[in-house]
Amino acid sequence: MNMIVIAILSVTTIAAILAAVLCIASRVMAVEVDERLQTIKDCLPGSNCGACGYPGCEGYAVALLSGDGIGANLCPPGGAVLVAQLSEILGVTAENVAQSIAVVRCMGDRDAQQTKMEYKGIETCKAAKQLFGGAGACAFGCMGYGDCQVVCPSDAVCMENGLARISPARCTGCTLCVKACPNQLITMESTSIATAVLCNTIEKGAIVRKKCSYGCIACGKCVRECPSNSIIMKHNLAQIDYETCTGCGRCVEVCITHCIQPLRPIQEPVAMESEATLV
Amino acid sequence: MEFRTLIIIMMSAALVNNFVLIQFLGICPFLGVSKQLKSATGMSIAVIFVMLLATAVTWPITIFLLQPNGIGFLQTIVFVLTIAALVQLVEITLKRFMPALYSVLGVYLPLMATNCAILAVVLLNINNEHSFVESLVNSLGAGLGFLLAMVIFSGIQEHLENADPPACMRGLPIALFSVAILSLAFFGFTGVVENLFG
Numbered sequence: 001m002n003m004i005v006i007a008i009l010s011v012t013t014i015a016a017i018l019a020a021v022l023c024i025a026s027r028v029m030a031v032e033v034d035e036r037l038q039t040i041k042d043c044l045p046g047s048n049c050g051a052c053g054y055p056g057c058e059g060y061a062v063a064l065l066s067g068d069g070i071g072a073n074l075c076p077p078g079g080a081v082l083v084a085q086l087s088e089i090l091g092v093t094a095e096n097v098a099q100s101i102a103v104v105r106c107m108g109d110r111d112a113q114q115t116k117m118e119y120k121g122i123e124t125c126k127a128a129k130q131l132f133g134g135a136g137a138c139a140f141g142c143m144g145y146g147d148c149q150v151v152c153p154s155d156a157v158c159m160e161n162g163l164a165r166i167s168p169a170r171c172t173g174c175t176l177c178v179k180a181c182p183n184q185l186i187t188m189e190s191t192s193i194a195t196a197v198l199c200n201t202i203e204k205g206a207i208v209r210k211k212c213s214y215g216c217i218a219c220g221k222c223v224r225e226c227p228s229n230s231i232i233m234k235h236n237l238a239q240i241d242y243e244t245c246t247g248c249g250r251c252v253e254v255c256i257t258h259c260i261q262p263l264r265p266i267q268e269p270v271a272m273e274s275e276a277t278l279v
Numbered sequence: 280m281e282f283r284t285l286i287i288i289m290m291s292a293a294l295v296n297n298f299v300l301i302q303f304l305g306i307c308p309f310l311g312v313s314k315q316l317k318s319a320t321g322m323s324i325a326v327i328f329v330m331l332l333a334t335a336v337t338w339p340i341t342i343f344l345l346q347p348n349g350i351g352f353l354q355t356i357v358f359v360l361t362i363a364a365l366v367q368l369v370e371i372t373l374k375r376f377m378p379a380l381y382s383v384l385g386v387y388l389p390l391m392a393t394n395c396a397i398l399a400v401v402l403l404n405i406n407n408e409h410s411f412v413e414s415l416v417n418s419l420g421a422g423l424g425f426l427l428a429m430v431i432f433s434g435i436q437e438h439l440e441n442a443d444p445p446a447c448m449r450g451l452p453i454a455l456f457s458v459a460i461l462s463l464a465f466f467g468f469t470g471v472v473e474n475l476f477g
Contacts, residue, residue: 003349006348006349006350007353008352010344010345010348010350010353010357011356011357014340014344014357014360014361015360018360018361018364019364020369021364022364022367022368022371025368025371025372026371029371029372029374029375029376030375031374031375031378122441155421258351258361
């Protein structure tokens with residue numbers, strides 16, 4: 001009986017002492033946390049993509065509260081809604097945020113693009129690029145090992161027949177894929193644009209034609225046909241000036257290699273269906 | 280108690296009776312946190328620190344409180360209690376004074392409260408009837424052994440990332456096979472230390 005009492009008493013005493021020490025320690029060494037931090041963290045997307053330039057969403061939240069005048073519009077995935085929320089929490093006026101999405105400037109999938117070798121190395125674009133610029137004949141095109149797919153935090157990239165495709169509905173504009181692509185093939189474009197030249201090559205038309213059936217051969221037809229004169233030919237590649245582009249879609253109709261494509265509702269090649277029926 | 284005894288205790292705790300590879304203690308953090316060298320070292324240093332602290336606190340409790348009163352059977356429950364409270368205390372202190380280290384260690388610190396290697400080292404100190412200094416040296420050795428195993432294995436893990444094992448072996452299975460072979464290598468230390476200093 002005596003033993004039980006001693007046992008209970010000593011364990012209780014030790015626990016009480018430890019509890020008291022912990023209690024005092026947590027009071028003495030309490031770290032003041034701004035109560036807005038949790039609110040801001042709840043507003044942020046939480047995917048830790050790093051597009052804002054801070055280490056994760058928490059890093060951005062801390063930076064916002066540090067009072068160094070850091071803009072509330074640095075988070076592309078959050079968009080205008082987030083800017084409004086953050087501005088309200090921080091008590092500043094809402095700034096404009098440019099909503100943009102990533103566009104893959106290539107249509108050369110495994111069927112369209114010729115290959116120059118059989119690549120059996122490490123299956124990442126970065127590794128393939130180092131060996132004579134990848135297996136594809138075109139050194140500017142998509143290599144199709146999906147480095148962009150791996151980094152995408154919102155699951156917007158899918159690989160179709162060796163070509164990266166980005167779903168505009170899912171893309172949050174975090175720019176991680178832009179940094180991941182060793183060919184600098186992915187660019188950020190405003191969500192308001194209607195058409196885009198989905199080719200990146202600067203080689204001459206005849207060479208391009210041998211390598212890829214979707215490549216821009218710099219024929220200049222789009223330049224001549226554009227009603228608003230907003231297409232120019234630079235380095236053997238058509239370029240659309242979005243300042244003057246009206247989004248009429250004339251260039252899409254006239255492009256003979258179908259490398260100019262409408263971006264909305266989805267980046268889908270026009271000629272795909274007709275070719276599929278031929279096979 | 281001489282210097283040689285301490286060296287032997289330390290070496291045998293670190294190499295001959297390596298906690299992870301010979302006694303199979305603390306396998307959870309060993310497999311979980313060894314993906315990168317940096318986090319593996321961070322975790323190991325935290326383990327060494329907590330092991331030393333836990334020994335320094337639990338040894339007096341046992342010798343001066345539990346054993347004189349004949350309630351030595353309570354040591355496990357008291358040790359668990361003490362280690363959990365100590366880890367909390369370390370966490371609070373780090374958060375206040377070293378926020379950078381706190382954010383690096385992150386989730387590993389609370390994990391330590393339930394790390395069997397730490398409970399094992401304090402229990403073994405009592406069971407082997409070590410003195411206070413011997414206990415501390417034994418804990419340090421055990422911690423260093425953990426660090427050694429973590430560093431070696433994180434190197435292996437980084438190579439496993441680039442290896443191309445059959446599909447059924449990918450991930451944990453191949454990691455466990457590698458640990459088994461590493462563990463065999465550590466069995467080679469058996470009997471070495473005593474003869475080295477004897």
